[in-house]
Amino acid sequence: MARVGIAGFLHESNSFLRQQTSYEAFSQTSLTRGDELVSRWRTALHELGGMLAGAEEEGFEIVPIYATFAVPSGPIEAATYERIAMELADELQRAMPLGGLLLALHGATVAVSYPDADGEMLRRIREVVGPELPVVVTFDLHANISREMAERSTALIGYQTNPHLDQRERGLDAARLMGRILRGEVRPVQALESPPMLMQNSRQHTAAEPASIIFEKLREVTSWPGIVSASIAMGFPHSDVNEMGAHFVAVADGDDELARKAARTLAAFSWELRDRFAGNLPSVESSVAQARRAERTxxxxxxxxxxxxGGSAANSTVLYQELLRQDVRNGLIVLCDPAGVDVCVWAGVRNAVTVTVGDPPVTVTGRVRTLHDGMFEETQVRHGGWSKNDQGITAVIETAEQHTVVLTSRRMAPFSLEQLMSLGIHPERKRALVVKGVIAPRAAYEPVAAEFILVDTPGATTDNPIHLPYRHRRKPLFPMEPEASY
Ligand SMILES: [Zn+2]
Incomplete structure (x- = not known):
């Protein structure tokens, strides 16, 4: 029975945030080894869950090694990166000899010390396992794939949906491919093609055009004889690194030329659609006006x-202030504001409270409706596949304008309606829900939303790349340099 290791290191790093990401951000969110890794991830709708299930299906001896992730935030501190890399390498060393390694990476991980933190992690893993061991790597659709990642992995397999609903499937794919490699049925060779183009986050909804068109092409290329796997990394525009942008990966069975042809076909096809992956969103004022007029809510x-x-602070009040300015009633906003939570805890449930929260600061006057431990579990297929969540001690304030203001002690991405329902909130009864995301929250909110409006709000994850002070990206890159050619 083949001994196959399972490991993960996942972080989406936003270079435009000054606050660096600490070891605690990982250890408090999820950091597991050995059997604990299995119990944390076994049933999760996440690639690690898929890898575990697939490994069982393939009859591997599962060797759980080390897996950690943190909520997207700023670049990882140099010392934190060293510590995680060392811990992972130590556990891996202890687990040797292995027949193969299944590894979940993000692909848009940036450490202060290593802009290509994923490629560097693979280099360190190769130092332990050697150049020959099959290492099958999964990556997020928002990856910025480096040449090193492609060279140091046996095969790269990316998510195909945004919101990410196929994570467990891709983990299963990785385990099944490992099975075929270990039985000698395939000899993967891979090609990476990186045309000079950026796809804005707002255009990365895979169920809608233009993204749906290129994923249709992906399915066609994947069905070519001799192609083992193909992937599209749409890129994460908020990592200021050389490889930021869109990438196309193809894995063929022993045929370098075929892999290259497949990757180039996908790249050339997407390049022709480049104009459609760029553009402007509606303003704060017009979007809130639309919410005020909406008949269906x-x-x-x-x-x-x-x-x-995408790493933001979860505390912007821009949309909330516009709701107040236009006198829109019955809205909801979730803000991360631990100090505000303290004030509510001090006031106690049912009592009046006045608290100044968010950025720019806004004074909220209302009544404390709920205080909650902030733990909730998502059992449906939702973006991220995190399943168990902790938003820290949480307070719900109801205001005189019928707004519901939720204050959390930890940053929590809005990937699950359980975030609200666990607090006794009925989101379907509100007029306007301020949701801090782009495409990913759709999976959670589609069951209740009458309409989605992507709003051109300011902040660290602004959609328009023109507003971002890049220093390390490639040049030329479309759309910032319209003359870019491929
Ligand atoms: Zn993603």
């Missing part, structure tokens, strides 16, 4: 500039 106002899943 709730209207989900997506706060694109304060996208928690």
């Amino acid at each position: 709730p209207v989900v106002l997506l706060d694109v500039g304060d996208n928690v899943g």
Whole structure:
């Protein structure tokens, strides 16, 4: 029976945030080894869950090694990166000899010390396992794939949906491919093609055009004889690194030329559609006006500039202040504000409270409706596949304008309605829901939303790349340099 290791290191790093990501951000969110890794992830609708299930299906001896992730945030501190890399390598060393390694990476991980933190992690893993061991790597659709990642892995397999609903499937794919490799049925060779183009986050909804068109092409290329796997990384525009942008990966059975042809076909096809992956979103004022007039509610106002899943602070009040300014009633907003939570805890449930929260600061006067431990579990297929969540001690305030203001102690990306329902909130009864994300929250909110509006809000995850002070990206890159050619 083949001994196959399972490991993960996942973080989406936003270079435009000054606050660096600490070891505690990982250890408090999820950091598991050995049997604990299995119990944390076995049933999760996540690639690690898929890898575990697939490994069982393939009859591997499962060797759970080390897996950690943190909520998207700023670049990882140098010392934190060293510590995680060392811990992972130590556990891996202890687990040797292995027949193969299944590894979940993000692909948009940036450490202060290593802009290509995923490629560097693979280099360190190769130092332990050697150049020959099959290492099958899964990556997020928002990956910025480096040449090193492609060279140091046996095969790269990416998510195909945004919101990410196929994570467990891709983990299963990785385990099944490992089975075929270990039985000698395939000899993977892979090609990476990186045309000079950026796809804005707002255009990365895979169920809608233009993204749906290129994923249709992906399915066609994947069905070519001799192609083992193909993937599209749409890129994460908020990592300021050389490889930021869109990438196309193809894995063929022993045929380098075929892999290259498949990757180039996908890249050339997407390049022709490049104009459609760029563009502007509606303003704060017009979006809130639309929510005020809407006949069918709730209207989900997506706060694109304060996208928690893209690393933002989860505290922007821009949309809330506009709701107040236009006298829109019955809205909901979730803000991360631990100090505000303390004030509510001090006041106690049913009592009046006045608290100044968020950025820019806004004074909220109301009544404390709920205080909650902030733990909730998602059992449906939802973006991220995290299943168990902790938003920290949480307070719900009802205001005189019938707004519901939720204050959390930890940043929580809005990937699950349980975030609200666990607090006794009925989101379907609200007029406007301010949701801090772009595409990912759709999976959770589609069952209740009458309408989604992606709003051009300011912040660290602003959609328009023109507003971002890049220093390390490739040049030329479309759309910032329209003359870019491929
Ligand atoms: Zn993603």
